Amino acid sequence: MAFAADASARIRGAPSVLAVTYGAGALNVVNAIAGSYAEKAPVVVVSGAPASGERTGGLLVHHQAKRFDSQLAIFREITCDQACLDDPARAPAEVARVLASARRLSRPVYLEVPRDLFDAPCAAIARLPDAEPDAEAIAACADEVLARLAAARRPVLMVGVEVRRFGLEAEVARLARTLAIPVVTSFLGRGLLASSDAPLAGTYLGAAGDGAVSALVEESDALLLLGVIVSDTNFGVSPTRVDLRHAIHALDGCVRLSHHAYPDIPLGALVTALLARAPRLSDARRVETAHPPHGLADDARAVTPVDIAAGINDLMAEHGRFPVSADVGDSLFTGLDLEPTDYVAPGYYATMGFAVPAALGIQATTGRRPLVLVGDGAFQMTGWELGHCRRYGWDPIVVVLNNSGWRMLSAFRPGARYAELGTWDFAACANALGGRGWRIETRHDLQLALGSAASDRGQFHLLDVRLAPDALSETLRRFAGARAPQATNNAI
Numbered sequence: 001m002a003f004a005a006d007a008s009a010r011i012r013g014a015p016s017v018l019a020v021t022y023g024a025g026a027l028n029v030v031n032a033i034a035g036s037y038a039e040k041a042p043v044v045v046v047s048g049a050p051a052s053g054e055r056t057g058g059l060l061v062h063h064q065a066k067r068f069d070s071q072l073a074i075f076r077e078i079t080c081d082q083a084c085l086d087d088p089a090r091a092p093a094e095v096a097r098v099l100a101s102a103r104r105l106s107r108p109v110y111l112e113v114p115r116d117l118f119d120a121p122c123a124a125i126a127r128l129p130d131a132e133p134d135a136e137a138i139a140a141c142a143d144e145v146l147a148r149l150a151a152a153r154r155p156v157l158m159v160g161v162e163v164r165r166f167g168l169e170a171e172v173a174r175l176a177r178t179l180a181i182p183v184v185t186s187f188l189g190r191g192l193l194a195s196s197d198a199p200l201a202g203t204y205l206g207a208a209g210d211g212a213v214s215a216l217v218e219e220s221d222a223l224l225l226l227g228v229i230v231s232d233t234n235f236g237v238s239p240t241r242v243d244l245r246h247a248i249h250a251l252d253g254c255v256r257l258s259h260h261a262y263p264d265i266p267l268g269a270l271v272t273a274l275l276a277r278a279p280r281l282s283d284a285r286r287v288e289t290a291h292p293p294h295g296l297a298d299d300a301r302a303v304t305p306v307d308i309a310a311g312i313n314d315l316m317a318e319h320g321r322f323p324v325s326a327d328v329g330d331s332l333f334t335g336l337d338l339e340p341t342d343y344v345a346p347g348y349y350a351t352m353g354f355a356v357p358a359a360l361g362i363q364a365t366t367g368r369r370p371l372v373l374v375g376d377g378a379f380q381m382t383g384w385e386l387g388h389c390r391r392y393g394w395d396p397i398v399v400v401l402n403n404s405g406w407r408m409l410s411a412f413r414p415g416a417r418y419a420e421l422g423t424w425d426f427a428a429c430a431n432a433l434g435g436r437g438w439r440i441e442t443r444h445d446l447q448l449a450l451g452s453a454a455s456d457r458g459q460f461h462l463l464d465v466r467l468a469p470d471a472l473s474e475t476l477r478r479f480a481g482a483r484a485p486q487a488t489n490n491a492i
């Protein structure tokens with residue numbers, strides 16, 4: 001359920017809490033929290049630990065892997081702040097410090113509580129005030145950024161995940177409108193500014209994306225990256241296409257310009273300073289990008305990923321926007337063909353198993369009915385969490401892209417036998433888990449199942465969509481084509 005806590009933090013834009021048991025529980029969430037760290041989801045991990053006296057009793061304690069502090073050492077690597085609350089007198093200040101780090105950096109944190117101290121009395125925990133940034137440094141930084149943009153012939157703004165994590169979308173849309181320079185989103189920032197009138201040109205996917213958007217970014221002589229994680233997936237597998245020496249990169253509270261940097265510049269303070277002095281630099285208009293697919297055909301033809309996107313877009317046009325959680329593999333790329341909606345997906349850390357528990361976290365903490373896009377391989381890992389739905393009244397609509405294998409891997413290495421999974425009958429399993437299962441063979445089946453699921457509340461619906469092994473999304477085809485011929489096993 002660590003993915004559930006992660007998705008809840010993402011979609012609410014606020015920290016979530018994950019309580020785990022020492023050892024087997026805490027170490028079981030390491031992969032998910034590593035993904036939270038990589039993609040800046042502020043999850044507060046609270047773990048039990050051996051009682052103070054047990055550490056000197058001479059016995060190994062059940063769940064202990066190596067040393068008593070091995071777990072803390074592991075979580076130091078995947079959280080931005082930590083505390084072991086073994087002294088009630090110091091605990092309030094330590095918890096306040098750790099929670100302030102989670103808010104300031106939008107990254108996971110770790111609290112460990114010896115089991116004999118869980119109900120030890122201690123003083124109230126005061127919320128630490130946000131640190132005051134240096135106004136002079138921020139002004140100097142904003143002036144230099146704007147001077148760079150004004151001197152450029154082709155300035156471009158790219159917005160990324162931190163704009164969402166720090167709730168800056170409205171301010172950044174205003175900044176984009178004021179500067180009137182072209183704006184694109186990174187892969188992880190997809191959906192940002194979608195409902196604004198900012199001069200948005202689309203989502204940058206490098207060699208795998210829209211050629212006009214890629215040209216805008218790659219030919220820019222002043223690329224302002226606001227809150228963008230510079231990774232291979234965000235830069236379309238080919239970082240060499242973008243010369244970051246000409247870029248201005250604001251991430252993790254630091255602004256880098258070519259070969260120098262301004263430390264301690266919170267993104268919100270930078271955006272405010274830019275807004276206060278931004279001139280109109282161009283006359284860019286919103287670019288009408290290719291409209292997401294609609295109009296799922298009602299016929300007996302086999303389903304393809306673009307049909308799934310069209311069917312979901314039709315459904316949202318009729319029933320309103322669902323929050324969507326997508327897993328890695330072609331689910332992630334099919335999600336790019338959806339109309340803009342709240343969308344959580346591990347687009348950079350790219351772990352499998354995220355989407356189903358993420359959907360449960362969304363419904364548990366927002367009350368909204370989610371829609372899930374997940375491959376058969378990823379469903380095999382965590383799809384069984386759907387068994388919790390009946391007890392809590394959750395009713396996600398789960399679309400399984402069942403192509404009988406790890407198609408994202410075989411797209412890069414055709415014929416790889418390790419990618420073959422056989423065909424599992426997830427529809428039959430759904431009924432046993434307390435939901436309604438649909439075996440989808442044709443586009444008619446898909447249209448019927450989506451409409452029925454949307455009209456039936458109170459139970460989850462699992463649409464087991466049978467796809468041909470070579471039925472890939474256009475984006476995955478381009479991604480696979482974009483990689484060098486000696487593609488590695490690890491797709492992204």
Ligand SMILES: Cc1ncc(Cc2c([C@H](C)O)sc(CCOP(=O)(O)OP(=O)(O)O)c2C)c(N)n1
Nearest residue numbers: 329330350351352375376377378406407408491
């Ligand atoms: C926990 C885990 N293990 C392995 C991987 C590597 C991997 C991918 C990453 C990206 O390297 S994509 C992928 C296949 C996913 O199969 P499925 O869910 O059926 O989706 P599809 O058939 O659409 O590919 C794997 C195994 C991963 N991302 N996460």
